[in-house]
Amino acid sequence: MGRLNGKVAVITGGVRGMGAVHAQRFVAEGASVVLTDLLKDEGDALAARPGEKACFVVHDVSNAAGWDALVETAQEAFGPVTVLVNNAGVGQGTPLLDTTEAEYRRIVDINQVGVFLGMKAVIPSMRRAGGGSIVNISSAAGLVGIPGGIAYNASKFAVRGMTKTVAAELASEGIRANSVHPGYIVTPMTEEYGFSLDHPAVRNTPMRRAAQPEEVTGLVVYLASDESSFSTGAEFVDGGNTAV
Template sequence: MTTLELSGRTALVTGAAQGLGAAIAEGLHARGAQVALLDHDARANGETAARLGDRALAITADLADLDRLDDACAEAVRGLGPVDILVNNAAMAPMRGLWDIDPAEWDAVFAVNVRAAFFLTRALAEPMRSRGFGRIVNIASLSGQQARPTGAHYGVSKAALLAMTRSFAAELAADGVTVNAVAPGMIETPMVHTIGAEKQAELAAQIPVGRIAHPAEIAGLVAYLSTDDAGFITGATYDINGGVFMR
């Protein structure tokens, strides 16, 4: 295989119906992979899979439902074959102040952002290691690296995802399975569009490169980390934030 060539590989992407998840699914698919799109929004997910066409499979599941996650993995394997690439992208991101976060919302954010990623990774990594190949990419966030005045549960969950990335990477490194994280800053997605053009411009002005990221830019990095060429990279976090956080 050559760089960014994924023919013969099968990927599962969570939160793939729209936004960044859809861009990641499209990027993997465009490079030759079969892609299972996992999302709770059946209509939007089906539309995205239909747009991709052949080699795409829409699977509807609530990521907070652990029993359904096992069924979804089995459905992906039945439809497309063994999963070689897992992208844990799905996330809840309610922006609420510290004193306004209730226990139910805290638990819901962690169920989707952390627990689902943990159990999906564990379910799919075992057959990956038995085959001697696997690529797992966790979509974290700048919010998991820097403090924000709102969305504490989102930020803490993304920090937990970074720690989980390293734990699985250490466990699987000797078996040909890599585990890495991508931590984007602000991305041009439907969620960002809700804040209005004026606020978008104000936020973009605070980014050293002077603009918000395009989803395809994050998708390109995920695609590279999914290839054979990235086999010596594991346990890493890739910052893709336009220079907001440099280290």
């Protein structure tokens, strides 16, 4: 334990699924964590569980002013932000011709614009800290096309590209950026869109199974820690989905 001692982390979408598991593991590894979501009651309960090393902020990732206020809160509570985990996101289950413009823009605003705003907001704080690590949660859908996800695919491919751009721009300042591309993970969101453990898309993956959130969290901890000091602009984890 203690791999994240002294780190100040912001984790979006931190109330359910992977985000909640990330937040709890970060605290256990010694980080001070500001977790965000729109689910206030659940967020308050989750933040109270680890104790004084965590706090919860109601936050819409697609709102620029909200990001500025969030970073201010993190700095006042714990100090300059050194880790950002852009985990918040929404899924999709509609083909191109059934996707409305409003739905497309909503998904892109949350999954793509939210990541852009988050990175832009934390970089001044990371500079004051002397460096930092940005971990952007993309998807296997950020590497290959998935039917029924035109907006989701677009947003997750964009996250991959933005991550590489930021990594190239800020490497000399000690600020790293990497993207994580989970395949099928057992979370409320994947269950909502029908990806159960016996779904054909899960059975046909090379590993023949979905992953538990903890299997992604170990990687996120590594990327947030100083152990990954030479890793930037890279892509990690997809359960073999893009290997075949």
